[in-house]
Amino acid sequence: MTRWLGWGRRGTAGAAIPVSLGFEGVTQRFGGVTALDDVSLKVAPGEVIALLGHSGCGKTTLLRLAAGVERPSAGRVLLEGRDVASADAFVEPEERGVGLVFQDYALFPHLSVRENVRFGLRGYSDAQADATALRAIARVGLADLAEAYPHMLSGGEQQRVALARAVAPRPGVLLMDEPFSNLDRRLRDTVRDETMALLDEIGATSIIVTHDPEDAMRIADRIVLMRQGRIVQIGTGEELYRKPVSLFAARFFCDLTEIDGTVVRGAVDTPIGRFPANGLAEGAAAVVCVRPQGVRLVPRGFCLPGRVVARRFLGEVDDLQIAVDGLDKPLTARFAQPGSVREGEDVGLDISTDEVLVFPSGDT
Numbered sequence: 001m002t003r004w005l006g007w008g009r010r011g012t013a014g015a016a017i018p019v020s021l022g023f024e025g026v027t028q029r030f031g032g033v034t035a036l037d038d039v040s041l042k043v044a045p046g047e048v049i050a051l052l053g054h055s056g057c058g059k060t061t062l063l064r065l066a067a068g069v070e071r072p073s074a075g076r077v078l079l080e081g082r083d084v085a086s087a088d089a090f091v092e093p094e095e096r097g098v099g100l101v102f103q104d105y106a107l108f109p110h111l112s113v114r115e116n117v118r119f120g121l122r123g124y125s126d127a128q129a130d131a132t133a134l135r136a137i138a139r140v141g142l143a144d145l146a147e148a149y150p151h152m153l154s155g156g157e158q159q160r161v162a163l164a165r166a167v168a169p170r171p172g173v174l175l176m177d178e179p180f181s182n183l184d185r186r187l188r189d190t191v192r193d194e195t196m197a198l199l200d201e202i203g204a205t206s207i208i209v210t211h212d213p214e215d216a217m218r219i220a221d222r223i224v225l226m227r228q229g230r231i232v233q234i235g236t237g238e239e240l241y242r243k244p245v246s247l248f249a250a251r252f253f254c255d256l257t258e259i260d261g262t263v264v265r266g267a268v269d270t271p272i273g274r275f276p277a278n279g280l281a282e283g284a285a286a287v288v289c290v291r292p293q294g295v296r297l298v299p300r301g302f303c304l305p306g307r308v309v310a311r312r313f314l315g316e317v318d319d320l321q322i323a324v325d326g327l328d329k330p331l332t333a334r335f336a337q338p339g340s341v342r343e344g345e346d347v348g349l350d351i352s353t354d355e356v357l358v359f360p361s362g363d364t
């Protein structure tokens with residue numbers, strides 16, 4: 001990896017002219033499957049969007065529609081306000097000025113790194129194409145591997161070739177499908193940070209597909225959370241984390257302990273206490289979700305009693321599982337410095353309402 005680190009010379013990859021990208025009421029059906037269901041989204045020029053969701057929710061389909069690899073069953077795709085895919089119009093992929101990085105990188109095995117990167121460069125003389133390709137290859141730190149073939153490269157290096165190929169023509173829009181998912185964890189952090197530095201440099205409007213909420217929070221200006229072909233929520237990482245619109249969205253971003261309760265006299269009654277009802281009607285069934293950092297240990301006495309049933313060292317924090325009377329499952333708590341607390345020990349607990357979310361039951 002050291003080859004790429006320290007290669008952050010600004011301007012070497014060339015800046016793009018970012019364009020806006022829009023989806024208006026886009027639906028995509030494959031036989032009986034509705035992959036996208038009336039999706040609308042506006043991406044501003046230069047904005048970085050993370051498309052987040054579980055497998056099969058339609059992320060790749062949305063990317064393929066933007067790239068022009070698919071045509072929508074209904075709705076429109078717009079680039080800089082121009083209709084590029086609809087019932088009335090279709091602009092071919094190569095005419096869109098859109099760069100694409102596939103999940104498996106899709107490098108041509110029989111072409112060298114230089115030839116792979118040159119491949120996407122149309123309308124250049126041979127000398128210009130070579131010079132542009134080599135510049136992009138150098139930008140991702142692979143100058144000394146320009147004549148190597150894909151099978152000679154590590155996964156991280158292949159990802160960088162795919163990235164160089166996508167950015168070499170200076171696309172106004174860059175689309176990346178799970179670009180980090182084939183990399184092991186340590187490599188992935190470095191490649192992700194370097195990729196984001198490159199995106200920042202070229203300034204292209206970008207959509208990055210991921211199913212990892214941490215990746216999404218680290219890379220994106222805004223996250224678009226999807227489920228079953230629909231958009232669930234759009235916002236910054238902090239907005240989605242702090243104010244998830246549903247239990248589904250909340251679960252995506254945090255390891256929650258979920259506790260069933262009922263609204264009684266304006267608050268949700270649960271075995272661990274009463275919590276603000278968040279506008280739910282009297283008598284409604286609710287789910288109270290406690291974030292791990294919302295559980296604090298306090299001296300035993302006039303507080304909620306619990307017993308530590310498991311303690312796991314996770315590096316920066318310790319994970320404690322704490323059994324409480326009336327709960328079917330232990331509460332999850334995380335502490336940077338849990339002190340000397342041991343498994344089997346009785347403890348006092350305080351639940352911070354700031355770290356509690358309340359949703360109607362069945363709101364998944």
Ligand SMILES: Nc1ncnc2c1ncn2[C@@H]1O[C@H](COP(=O)(O)OP(=O)(O)OP(=O)(O)O)[C@@H](O)[C@H]1O
Binds near residue numbers: 211
């Ligand atoms: N060409 C196709 N023919 C038939 N069904 C398809 C086709 N492409 C996608 N689908 C279906 O559409 C749905 C959405 O698929 P899509 O690949 O967009 O999801 P995804 O969120 O990208 O999933 P993953 O994270 O697993 O890549 C899935 O049910 C999938 O099986």
